[in-house]
Structure formats: C-alpha cells, structure tokens
Amino acid sequence: MNPAPAASRSNGVVRLEIPAVAEWVAVARLAVAAVASRRPFSVDDLEDIKLAAAEACTNAIQHGPPNGTIAITCEVSAEGITISVSDRGHGAPLGTVAQERIGDAGRTEELGVFLIRALMDTVEYTSDVRNGTQLVMTKRISR
Amino acid sequence: MNPAPAASRSNGVVRLEIPAVAEWVAVARLAVAAVASRRPFSVDDLEDIKLAAAEACTNAIQHGPPNGTIAITCEVSAEGITISVSDRGHGAPLGTVAQERIGDAGRTEELGVFLIRALMDTVEYTSDVRNGTQLVMTKRISR
Amino acid sequence: MDIKVNVRESEGDAYVVDLAGEIDVYTSPKVKDAITELIDREHYNLVINLEKVRYIDSTGLGVLIGGLKRVREHGGSVNLVCTNPQIKKIFDITGLVKIFGIFDDEQSAMKALA
Amino acid sequence: MDIKVNVRESEGDAYVVDLAGEIDVYTSPKVKDAITELIDREHYNLVINLEKVRYIDSTGLGVLIGGLKRVREHGGSVNLVCTNPQIKKIFDITGLVKIFGIFDDEQSAMKALA
Ligand SMILES: Nc1ncnc2c1ncn2[C@@H]1O[C@H](COP(=O)(O)OP(=O)(O)O)[C@@H](O)[C@H]1O
Ligand SMILES: Nc1ncnc2c1ncn2[C@@H]1O[C@H](COP(=O)(O)OP(=O)(O)O)[C@@H](O)[C@H]1O
Numbered sequence: 278m279n280p281a282p283a284a285s286r287s288n289g290v291v292r293l294e295i296p297a298v299a300e301w302v303a304v305a306r307l308a309v310a311a312v313a314s315r316r317p318f319s320v321d322d323l324e325d326i327k328l329a330a331a332e333a334c335t336n337a338i339q340h341g342p343p344n345g346t347i348a349i350t351c352e353v354s355a356e357g358i359t360i361s362v363s364d365r366g367h368g369a370p371l372g373t374v375a376q377e378r379i380g381d382a383g384r385t386e387e388l389g390v391f392l393i394r395a396l397m398d399t400v401e402y403t404s405d406v407r408n409g410t411q412l413v414m415t416k417r418i419s420r
Numbered sequence: 421m422n423p424a425p426a427a428s429r430s431n432g433v434v435r436l437e438i439p440a441v442a443e444w445v446a447v448a449r450l451a452v453a454a455v456a457s458r459r460p461f462s463v464d465d466l467e468d469i470k471l472a473a474a475e476a477c478t479n480a481i482q483h484g485p486p487n488g489t490i491a492i493t494c495e496v497s498a499e500g501i502t503i504s505v506s507d508r509g510h511g512a513p514l515g516t517v518a519q520e521r522i523g524d525a526g527r528t529e530e531l532g533v534f535l536i537r538a539l540m541d542t543v544e545y546t547s548d549v550r551n552g553t554q555l556v557m558t559k560r561i562s563r
Numbered sequence: 564m565d566i567k568v569n570v571r572e573s574e575g576d577a578y579v580v581d582l583a584g585e586i587d588v589y590t591s592p593k594v595k596d597a598i599t600e601l602i603d604r605e606h607y608n609l610v611i612n613l614e615k616v617r618y619i620d621s622t623g624l625g626v627l628i629g630g631l632k633r634v635r636e637h638g639g640s641v642n643l644v645c646t647n648p649q650i651k652k653i654f655d656i657t658g659l660v661k662i663f664g665i666f667d668d669e670q671s672a673m674k675a676l677a
Numbered sequence: 678m679d680i681k682v683n684v685r686e687s688e689g690d691a692y693v694v695d696l697a698g699e700i701d702v703y704t705s706p707k708v709k710d711a712i713t714e715l716i717d718r719e720h721y722n723l724v725i726n727l728e729k730v731r732y733i734d735s736t737g738l739g740v741l742i743g744g745l746k747r748v749r750e751h752g753g754s755v756n757l758v759c760t761n762p763q764i765k766k767i768f769d770i771t772g773l774v775k776i777f778g779i780f781d782d783e784q785s786a787m788k789a790l791a
Contacts, residue, residue: 292437299589303564308451324649335588388621442703446678478702531735
C-alpha cells in the first residue's frame with residue numbers, strides 16, 4: 278500500500294461511457310479487454326473479464342432506464358483489475374440473484390449475473406433510487 | 421437533419437478518458453477503432469481513424485500537462501465519425517503547424533499533426549488557457 | 564464484431580446452422596431469427612455449428628436454449644459443434660453441457676441426431 | 678499491443694533488426710534502444726524488417742528516422758523490409774519513401790545495402 282516508485286507503471290484509471298444500446302456493448306468489451314491486456318492476465322482470464330463486463334452492460338441495457346448511458350470504469354493495479362458498471366436505473370433486489378448452484382438440469386435462466394459471479398473473483402451490486410445500479414467486480418492476476 | 425426514425429441505429433456518442441501516459445494510448449486507439457467499425461468504413465479508413473486518434477493522444481501526452489488525463493469523444497452518424505481529443509494544457513500556436521507540403525527530402529519532423537491532417541477529412545484545433553487544447557477531427561464514410 | 568448466419572439442409576430432414584463471428588446482445592436476434600424460421604417451417608432436428616464463433620454471451624446462450632426448448636416439444640433436438648475452449652468453458656460453467664449435445668465435429672453431431 | 682525486437686548479424690557486417698507487433702509511443706523506446714545499441718557498437722549498415730509489424734505511428738517513424746540520420750553520419754544506411762499496405766501508405770504520405778530504401782523482402786534490402 279506504499280506509493281509505487283515513480284518509474285513503475287501507472288495504476289491507471291480508464292473511464293468509458295456508451296449509450297445503453299445493444300450496438301455499443303462490443304465497444305465496451307473490447308475497451309475493457311484492451312485495458313486488462315496491459316497487465317499480465319492469462320488469455321483465459323482476459324476472456325473472462327471481457328465476458329463479465331459485457332454481461333454487466335447487457336443487464337444495464339435490458340434492466341436499466343431506456344435512452345440512458347452506461348458508465349464503465351476500469352482501474353488496474355499490480356494485483357489485478359476492478360471494473361465498475363453503472364446505469365441510472367432503480368435496480369432490483371439483486372443481493373439474492375443468481376447465487377444458487379447449477380442443478381442437475383443445468384442453468385437456463387438468469388445466466389448473465391450467474392456468469393459474472395462465476396467468472397470474476399469478487400462481485401458487488403449496489404442499487405438505490407438516487408444513484409442507480411452499480412456493479413463493482415474484480416479479477417486478480419494469478420501467479 | 422430530421423430526427424432519425426426510432427428503429428434506425430443510434431447516432432451514438434462514446435466517451436473515453438485515459439491517463440495521459442503512453443501505456444494507455446493503445447486502449448484509446450482500439451476503442452476508437454471499435455466505435456468506427458460499427459459503421460461501414462473501409463478497412464483502410466478504419467486504419468486511418470485509428471492512427472489519427474492515436475497521434476492526437478500522443479500529442480496530448482507529449483505536449484499536455486504532466487499527470488493529466490485525455491478525454492476522447494467519438495460521435496458516429498450516417499455520414500461518418502467525429503472524434504474530439506482534449507487535454508488540459510495551454511496548447512501551442514497550432515494554427516500554422518504542419519500545413520506545409522512534403523519537400524523533396526520527405527518529412528522528418530512534426531509528423532504527428534501532419535499525419536492527422538493527411539488522414540482525416542477535417543481537422544480543427546482550439547486551444548486556450550482556460551479549456552486546454554482540443555482537437556476535433558472528422559472522417560466521412562465514402563460511398 | 565458481427566455474426567454471419569448460414570442455413571443449409573443436410574441428410575434426413577436435418578438442418579445445419581453455421582454461425583461465424585461473435586454472438587452477443589446485438590447480434591443474437593439474427594441467430595434467433597434463423598432458428599425460429601427453421602422451427603416455424605417444422606424442422607426440429609438441428610445442428611448448430613459454432614466452430615467459427617469466437618465469442619458468445621448469455622443472450623446467445625438464451626437463443627440456443629430457446630431453440631432447444633421449442634424443438635423438444637416436437638420430439639426434436641439441437642446438437643452443437645464446438646471446439647473453441649473458451650466457449651466450451653461457458654457451457655461447462657453454466658451446466659449447459661448437460662442439456663445440449665456438444666460435439667467436436669459436424670459429422671458426430673449429425674450422427675447423434677438420428 | 679506490444680513489440681518484439683530481435684537483432685541478428687547477417688552477411689558482411691550488416692545487422693538485421695526484426696520487429697513484430699505494434700510500434701507506438703509506448704513501445705518505440707524499445708525499438709530505439711535496439712537500434713541505438715547497434716550504432717553505439719559501430720554497426721552502420723542495418724536492415725529493419727517490418728514484415729510482422731501491424732501498426733506504426735509517428736514516434737515509430739521518428740525512431741527509424743533518428744537511426745537513419747546517425748548511420749548516415751558514418752556512411753551507413755538503413756533499409757526497410759515492408760509489405761503491409763497500410764504501413765507502406767504511411768511511408769508514402771509522409772514522403773519517407775524518398776528517404777528510406779523500402780523493399781519487399783529481406784534479400785533485396787540486404788543486397789541494396791552493399
Ligand atoms: N443493471 C441492472 N438493473 C436492474 N436489475 C438488474 C440489473 N442487472 C441485473 N438485474 C436483475 O437481475 C436479474 C438477473 O439478471 P440476469 O442474470 O442477466 O438474467 P436476465 O437478464 O436474463 O433476467 C434480472 O432479471 C434483473 O432483475
Ligand atoms: N495537444 C497539444 N498540446 C500542445 N501542443 C501541441 C499539441 N499537439 C500538438 N502540439 C504542437 O504541435 C507541434 C507538432 O506536433 P507533432 O506534429 O506531433 O510533432 P512533434 O510532437 O514531434 O513536435 C508540437 O511540437 C506542439 O508544439
């Protein structure tokens with residue numbers, strides 16, 4: 278937690294804002310993957326991060342307010358990446374969603390949040406009327 | 421200039437903010453290229469847009485204030501793309517830079533602004549002490 | 564960042580849907596349309612070839628699941644061809660491997676339909 | 678989004694610098710270091726192979742120009758191998774085609790050094 282030496286790589290914060298429209302999700306996932314690929318994540322982890330970010334954007338489009346925008350913030354450090362995805366919607370009782378395990382029949386509903394939880398190391402939803410819905414998720418660089 | 425029919429593709433605005441640090445320019449150029457690739461630009465035009473956006477970021481890093489951020493806005497329409505790249509620096513007498521043609525010896529200096537002007541359809545610099553330096557450039561979809 | 568969809572008839576009333584590219588919230592309606600059209604024309608034995616698919620999200624999975632549910636009502640089935648390890652992983656994580664037949668090549672997927 | 682640099686000795690005191698990847702404001706210092714080191718060791722006849730370079734920006738061009746200027750002071754030269762049409766276009770637009778020898782393959786670039 279000491280400040281990094283001046284010559285080390287910056288712990289960069291990259292912000293992105295896209296219209297909450299299906300067409301732009303591809304831009305968000307490519308940008309997030311590009312940010313993550315500046316750190317030594319495995320190819321597998323990069324794909325996980327890309328998909329999780331895309332699922333979060335898709336949810337913001339499908340469950341957030343119409344004609345809105347989605348704000349995505351990526352912060353990288355030596356440990357990994359933290360991605361936050363926010364919309365201006367009122368959210369939903371997200372605390373309990375998609376926590377269950379897969380039954381014998383496999384999973385066919387609420388796959389989005391389920392995938393996010395499966396692919397990332399930590400996932401936290403906050404949602405209130407004033408600030409909208411925010412999903413903060415992290416992925417650690419594995420060594 | 422009439423409003424687009426509701427079912428048509430959105431004239432999207434995508435905003436990106438990166439630290440003014442060399443490492444992050446690749447993220448900006450990939451994101452800008454991803455935005456542009458949602459419209460029917462030729463592969464050649466996409467490469468031009470990508471390089472012009474990157475040159476603008478590189479200049480913001482090399483000539484803008486240290487430890488700053490770069491704000492990039494992309495707006496697409498049926499006609500093409502408008503990209504703005506801003507830093508918080510005081511700028512320079514940019515109006516006259518890199519307007520000259522290539523001499524017999526080829527060009528070896530101020531290649532950045534020269535390339536931006538050569539690759540894009542319109543390029544406009546504004547620069548003042550209050551708002552920093554902003555470059556707005558456009559590329560039309562050729563038919 | 565786009566999807567190509569190609570539908571072709573195969574042996575014994577089976578149909579193959581070739582997909583190439585990325586299946587996401589923007590492109591999956593195109594995939595859905597192709598599958599829906601086949602089912603509306605009463606073709607219930609489908610092979611969906613994902614060999615050239617580089618990316619699939621939950622909306623893409625949802626389209627495949629929706630197709631499977633509909634053909635099953637008519638005693639049909641959907642078999643997938645999938646070799647990309649990242650995409651296989653998604654079917655694993657979600658447990659969808661238990662629902663779909665997933666095969667390494669079209670021939671096996673076809674044979675298993677019968 | 679990165680650059681690979683490989684330096685190897687070739688015929689008649691010439692050196693080849695193989696570059697692969699993207700040359701931009703972040704990666705060009707690595708290219709500059711390799712070229713500077715060769716020149717510091719008094720090697721003034723260089724072939725820089727850009728066949729596997731997918732992208733170059735003005736800082737990359739600046740590094741190549743800087744290298745050329747230095748070797749010329751010693752009667753040397755820098756020949757480039759470049760086949761990517763997008764990159765060739767950048768050399769065209771900037772008029773750098775008039776300054777560098779640009780060749781379609783290493784053999785020709787090497788031959789022209791002599
Ligand atoms: N950004 C969001 N805003 C509001 N509700 C959300 C958001 N993201 C997820 N949810 C809620 O979580 C549920 C599960 O989401 P998901 O797993 O993607 O499945 P689906 O979208 O298919 O219902 C959604 O139905 C919705 O109620
Ligand atoms: N964002 C900017 N802020 C301040 N000055 C700039 C900016 N972009 C370009 N310039 C000015 O324009 C000149 C030409 O830029 P460029 O063509 O990239 O060449 P170089 O950076 O190698 O000097 C720079 O030297 C600088 O004075």
